[in-house]
Amino acid sequence: MTGMLARYExxxxxxxxxxxxxxxxxxxxxxxxxxxxxxxxxxxxxGFLSRLFGKSKAVRPRGLYIWGGVGRGKSMxxxxxxxxxxxxxxxxxxxxxxxxxxxxxxxxxxAKESGDSIAPVAARLAQGIRCLAFDEMVVTNTADAAIMSxxxxxxxxxxxxxxxxxxNRPPRDLYKDGLNRSLFLPxxxxxxxxxxxxxxxxxxxxxxxxxxxxETWHTPLxxxxxxxxxxxxxxxxxxxxxxxxxxxxxxxxxxxxxxMHVPKSLKGVAVFSFKRLCGENRGAADYLAIAQAYxxxxxxxxxxxxxxxxxxxxxxxxxxxxLYENNVILFATANAEPGALYPTGDxxxxxxxTVSRLEEMQSADYLAKGHGAH
Numbered sequence: 106m107t108g109m110l111a112r113y114e115x116x117x118x119x120x121x122x123x124x125x126x127x128x129x130x131x132x133x134x135x136x137x138x139x140x141x142x143x144x145x146x147x148x149x150x151x152g153f154l155s156r157l158f159g160k161s162k163a164v165r166p167r168g169l170y171i172w173g174g175v176g177r178g179k180s181m182x183x184x185x186x187x188x189x190x191x192x193x194x195x196x197x198x199x200x201x202x203x204x205x206x207x208x209x210x211x212x213x214x215x216a217k218e219s220g221d222s223i224a225p226v227a228a229r230l231a232q233g234i235r236c237l238a239f240d241e242m243v244v245t246n247t248a249d250a251a252i253m254s255x256x257x258x259x260x261x262x263x264x265x266x267x268x269x270x271x272x273n274r275p276p277r278d279l280y281k282d283g284l285n286r287s288l289f290l291p292x293x294x295x296x297x298x299x300x301x302x303x304x305x306x307x308x309x310x311x312x313x314x315x316x317x318x319x320e321t322w323h324t325p326l327x328x329x330x331x332x333x334x335x336x337x338x339x340x341x342x343x344x345x346x347x348x349x350x351x352x353x354x355x356x357x358x359x360x361x362x363x364x365m366h367v368p369k370s371l372k373g374v375a376v377f378s379f380k381r382l383c384g385e386n387r388g389a390a391d392y393l394a395i396a397q398a399y400x401x402x403x404x405x406x407x408x409x410x411x412x413x414x415x416x417x418x419x420x421x422x423x424x425x426x427x428l429y430e431n432n433v434i435l436f437a438t439a440n441a442e443p444g445a446l447y448p449t450g451d452x453x454x455x456x457x458x459t460v461s462r463l464e465e466m467q468s469a470d471y472l473a474k475g476h477g478a479h
Contacts, residue, residue: 109189110136113182127307128178131171134303135186135269141166142236142267146192168261168268170242170296172275173306175400175475176314179271180240180372182305186269187238194235199373200242200270201398204249205358206230207256223252227259231266239270241373241476244280244289245397245431254291261299268300273475276302310473315340321467323438326406330438334376334403337436341401342371359394373400373476379407383420392420392427400476402428407439410447410456418447422459429462432474 107115113132116122145166171179187197198206210229214222230237237260244250260266272279276296280289296302319337323330338344344352355370369376375395382404395402410418428435439446443463447456465471 107189108136109139109186112185112189122178122181123309123311125178125307125309127173127305128182131179131182131303131305132185134169134171134301135182138166138169138267138269139186139190143191146194146235165265166267168270168300170270170272170276170300170302171305172272172302173304174310174473175273176310177305177307178311179305181311183238183240183269183271190236192235194233195238196234196236197238197240199398200239202358203239204246205360207252208248208360209358211252223255224259224263227256227264231260231264234266236267236269239268241400242270242272242279243274243397243476244283247284250280250283250289250292251285253289254295257292258295261295270300275304321434321436321472322443322463323436324441326438326440331405334405334436334438338369338371338374338376338403341374344371357394357398359391365391365394369403370399374403375399375401376403376405378405379417379421382424383417387420387423389423389427392424393431395424396427396431396433399433401434401436403436405438407437407446409440409445412450412452415452418452418456422456425459425462425466429466432471432476434472435463435466 110132113122113129113136117124122128171182173179183197187195207226207230210226211222214225244253257268261268274281276293279293280286283289316337317340319333319340321337323333338352352369353371355367355375356364357367357370359365366381367375367377368381375398404424407421408414410421425435427433441448443460446460446463447453
């Protein structure tokens with residue numbers, strides 16, 4: 106299998122990637138970790154696993170924390186790293202989905218009334234895994250913040266799992282100004298003690314570059330608007346238009362045993378219809394789950410709003426609030442520009458705040474922010 110750095114340099118040589126010193130530095134760090142993990146895996150087969158993956162920090166490979174702005178190539182490098190990592194004991198998962206899984210496992214353990222739930226959960230998560238790779242580590246949930254130090258201490262120091270993650274923020278800015286942040290600080294100390302921190306924050310936002318000036322709000326409804334957001338989806342996900350029938354869907358965990366079907370879900374981009382998102386009985390917590398799980402959301406089929414569909418308008422307001430507060434990029438097809446979306450009648454005055462947010466969400470400053478950043 107071709108290694109991480111060789112694959113990256115081949116893509117640059119083929120002009121599929123631009124030469125980028127910051128990306129190459131991150132690729133070097135990932136390549137070095139890859140070699141360490143593969144050497145450890147080879148040693149495992151000869152009976153020296155305990156020496157290489159034991160509890161001693163001196164012999165265990167250090168993890169890697171890569172942070173920088175949106176669109177700098179973090180996910181692309183993580184793709185290369187995981188795809189070229191020559192061990193089978195690896196797992197890649199979006200951080201939000203992982204923490205939802207942790208929540209479910211903790212509930213299962215607590216139902217057994219067997220005392221501490223963190224250690225057995227860490228053991229279950231680590232089973233068969235030596236490298237755990239995360240996309241988009243972001244912490245907004247107080248409950249998650251409170252358990253992360255104990256959970257990752259168990260995963261890294263007790264179970265010997267090597268963690269690799271990307272984030273839009275440096276470790277010290279995670280859960281910044283969060284409620285009871287003192288409970289979270291030991292996790293930051295753990296990251297700095299057990300992982301190398303690499304910055305990938307060059308001047309080029311390749312995500313916006315790939316979009317090539319495609320607007321985010323498209324009106325009126327029709328084939329032209331649909332074609333524009335479809336093109337945005339393909340550019341953001343690198344999915345080929347000819348494979349449109351095979352775009353993966355997902356079931357988003359909403360907590361409490363509830364899920365939401367996401368018709369198209371790939372690389373942090375989700376596609377929904379307005380009817381499905383706002384025509385059904387949903388609350389702010391549902392929209393927050395979407396905003397935390399996806400950096401880009403595409404909503405199609407937004408109609409003119411008014412008193413006759415005020416419930417849908419109220420849900421749309423909650424959706425926009427959640428997306429805005431988590432700096433999610435919104436692409437939309439609608440029957441009117443934001444300022445004409447709820448033109449008259451009872452509720453139009455209150456909708457003005459949503460109009461303001463929708464207009465700001467189209468600005469270059471908003472689009473340049475990282476997912477989850479405030």
